Amino acid sequence: MKAAHYWHCFVGIQTREWLRFWQQRTRFASALVRPLLWLVVFAAGFRAVLGISIIPPYETYITYETYIAPGLCGMIILFNSMQGALSMVYDRELGSMRVLLMSPLPRPFLLVTKLLAMGVVSIGQVYVFLLLALLVDVEPPLWGYLAVLPALILTSLMLGALGLLIATWIKQLENFAGVMNFVIFPMFFMSSALYPLWRMNEASPWLYWICQFNPFTHAVEAIRFSLYMEWNPMAYGITAGVTAVLALLATAGFRPQRTRILGASKPA
C-alpha cells in the first residue's frame, strides 16, 4: 500500500464523519447544552462559594467561569469520545465499522483515523463552546484559541482510545449509563476540571493523589495552559504518553469478535 492509499483513506474517514455530523447537527447543538449549563448556572452558583486565588497559568484573580471553562472543554471531549467509542462497537456505527474493517489497510491505522475523525467533530463543539463562553467573560488571549488545538487533539485521541479499550474489553459497561457512572463522572470529578487541586489537597490528601494520577487532570491542565499561551511540559508529557499507550493498547488489542460488529451479539 502506498502513501496515497493511506491519504485517500484518511480523507475518506474524516469526510464521512463530517457528513454524518452535518446530518445530525441538532444533536451537535444539544450536546452543547450540558457544558453551557455548567458554565452559566453551576458556575454562577458556585462563584460565591469558591474563591479562586492566583494560580498559573492565570496572572490575576479570575472568575470561577474562567477557571472551569478548560475543564468543560475536556468534558465535551470526554462525553463525545466515550459515546463515540461505544457506538463504534455496540450500536449506531456497527454498519460503518463492518465496512471500515474490510479495508486492506492496517487496522490500527483505521481505528486511530476513526478516533481522530470523531475527535475533530468534538473539537468543533469545543470551539463553539469557547465562543459562547465569551458571553460570560471567559476571554483567553486570541492566539490561545490556536495554541490549544494540539491539546484538544491529544485529549480527544486519548479519551477515544480509552473508550474503545473499555467498550471492547469490559462487557459490563456496554451501555452509556454504566460508562457514565463508572468512567465519565469519576474521571471528571476526580480531576482539576472543577476545582484547583490544592483545594482538594486541603480537603483530602488521598483524593488529591487520585486526582494527580487521573490522566484527565493532565489533559485539562494541558488545555488550560495552552489556552492561556503557557507551556506546561508535565501536563503535555503525561497526556501524550498516556495517549500513546492507550492508542496502542486499544488498537493492537481490538478484537471485532468481542463486539457486535459481526452481527448479533454472541458470547465472546
Next chain:
Amino acid sequence: MTIEASNLSFRYGDKPVLREVSFALTSGRFHALLGPNGAGKSTLFGLLTRLLALQQGELRLAGQSLKHQPAEAMRQIGVVFQQNALDLDLTVRQNLQYHAALHGLSRKEARARGDRELERFNLLDRANDAVRQLNGGHRRRVEIARALLHEPSLLLLDEPTVGLDVASRKALNEHVRTLCEEDGLTVLWATHLIEEVRTDDRVLILHQGQLLADGNGQAICEAEGTRDLAETFHSLTGAG
C-alpha cells in the same frame, strides 16, 4: 481467484460452531452455502472476512495463507453482510465513496467506478438520494455495487435477501448470477432458502457446524438418492 478452507473449527466459549470444515471454491463459479439458521454460516463468513480470528484450521487465498496476507485478501474479497451496512442518512454516492476511500481510491477514481457500477445496477439516477429513501431491494443492490467497487475477484454474500419480498429476492439472486457469468466472479452466496439454489450450482450444505455435502447440486441429489435439493436438504438437516 479461489479460496480454500482446511479443517476450520471455531467455538464460542464451550460451544462449537464450526467443526473441521474443509472446502475449496472453484474460480468463477456461483457457490451456494446452504444451511438452516444457526448452522454456522455467519461464523464462517466472519472467519473469511477476518472479523473473527482463526482458532483452528487454515484459510488460503490463491494458495497464500489469509493470516499472513490480510491486506491482499481484503483487496480480493468483496462482502455483503447480512445486516445493513449502509449509512442510511448519507446518499448512495457518499456511501460508495466512503468504501472506495477505505480501499485507497482517490475521489475521482471512486466517482468514476461508483457511477459505472450504479449504471450497471440501474441505480445511477438514485446516486444523490439518501439511502433511507431506497427500498430494501435497491439498498441491497447498492451494497453489492459497493462490494464490487474495488474490483474484487471473490464476492461473499451472507444471506443477502433477508427481509426482501419474493420478487426482489429472485431479482437479486439473478443479478448476482449474471455478475458471476459476465465478470468471472467467484461467488459464495449463503442462504437458508432452498429456492435460491439451482441444481447446477456448486452446493455446500452446512448443518450444526459440519459440512454435510459439497459438490454439484445434481450430483449431491444422486448421491443421496433424492429427487431434488429440497428433499436432500430436508433429509440431511431435517429443515426446509
